[in-house]
Amino acid sequence: MSVARLWAVVPAAGSGRRFGGSTPKQYLKLHNQLIMVHSINRLFALPLLGCVIAISPDDELAQTLHYQNPSLLHFVAGGAERMDSVLAGLEFLQDRAASDDWVLVHDVARPCIAVDSLNKLHETLIGDAVGGILAISVRDTLKKAVDGNIVETVARDHLWQAQTPQMFRFGLLRDALIAAKQQNFQVTDEASAVELAGFSVKIVEGRMDNIKVTYSDDLALAEAILQAQAIKN
Numbered sequence: 020m021s022v023a024r025l026w027a028v029v030p031a032a033g034s035g036r037r038f039g040g041s042t043p044k045q046y047l048k049l050h051n052q053l054i055m056v057h058s059i060n061r062l063f064a065l066p067l068l069g070c071v072i073a074i075s076p077d078d079e080l081a082q083t084l085h086y087q088n089p090s091l092l093h094f095v096a097g098g099a100e101r102m103d104s105v106l107a108g109l110e111f112l113q114d115r116a117a118s119d120d121w122v123l124v125h126d127v128a129r130p131c132i133a134v135d136s137l138n139k140l141h142e143t144l145i146g147d148a149v150g151g152i153l154a155i156s157v158r159d160t161l162k163k164a165v166d167g168n169i170v171e172t173v174a175r176d177h178l179w180q181a182q183t184p185q186m187f188r189f190g191l192l193r194d195a196l197i198a199a200k201q202q203n204f205q206v207t208d209e210a211s212a213v214e215l216a217g218f219s220v221k222i223v224e225g226r227m228d229n230i231k232v233t234y235s236d237d238l239a240l241a242e243a244i245l246q247a248q249a250i251k252n
Contacts, residue, residue: 024120025141026189027062027070028108031055031081031127032097044232045127046080050245053084054232057130057245060087062123062184064134065141071111072127073097073104102196102206109193118190121150124209125184128232131244132184136225140186143223150187151221152210153229154179182225185209191218 031045045055062070069091074081076096086092095111097104105124116122121144125132136153144151157180161173185208187195192209195216199206206212210220228244230237 023145023188024068024116025066025123026112026116026120027065027067027123027125027184028105028112029059029062029070029072029125029127030097030101030104030108032073032075032078032099032104033101033127043075047232047238049130049232049238049241050249054130054241055081055127056084056086058125058127058132059092061130061132061134061137062125063087063091064137065123067091067123069093069112069115071095071108073107100205101208102200102212105209106193106196106200109189109196112189113193116189118188120189121145121186122189122192123184123186124192126231129183129229130232131241131248132229133226133248136229137184140184140223140225144186144221147221148188149191149213149218149220150185151223152185152208153182153225154222155182155225155227155229156180179222181208181210182229182231183208187213191216 046053049057059070071093072081073095074097082094093111095107097107140153157175157178161175162169163171163173187209195212199212199215204215213220230241232238232241
């Protein structure tokens with residue numbers, strides 16, 4: 020039996036509408052490097068055979084940046100939605116990856132992913148038939164609101180906040196995303212498509228510092244996290 024190889028796909032075609040401003044958030048500077056460079060370089064802590072980055076067709080910057088392992092990078096045109104970009108990355112790997120190879124999908128705006136979280140995800144799932152995700156348990160009290168008024172306090176028991184990377188078998192993930200697209204389901208993460216296909220997805224406990232830069236005030240927090248990680252290392 021052949022050993023399953025490990026690939027990565029990074030959807031990076033988004034415009035960062037929620038962040039605001041004219042510059043996509045992945046191209047903002049953080050701790051002396053662009054967010055995108057941080058996020059991709061972190062993945063090289065794992066034994067990747069290749070990393071496919073799905074960018075906007077009119078993106079002229081991504082391929083000019085300085086990454087740690089440029090020979091492992093491949094750039095493809097992404098789509099309007101996250102799932103379209105991930106599928107574009109998987110299509111590129113179609114003739115390169117075996118069905119039971121692993122694909123690690125990571126948000127381009129998660130620059131603080133820790134090496135120990137990457138190793139934990141990889142080591143926990145390596146023998147699994149399906150795959151799983153990094154996630155953290157919900158700690159705050161959750162409120163459901165309508166028109167600015169609370170209508171329900173939601174029990175947080177058994178609730179987890181999904182993170183990336185999310186790691187799945189190549190063939191299974193590709194089939195699940197294609198099926199979701201055919202059913203007009205706009206899934207917001209890979210696990211949702213795999214769940215929709217009827218598979219059970221494992222949770223691997225992640226860390227609070229694996230934040231996603233979504234709003235402008237996330238930048239200061241991400242900067243503080245990277246500084247603290249640099250001191251620790």
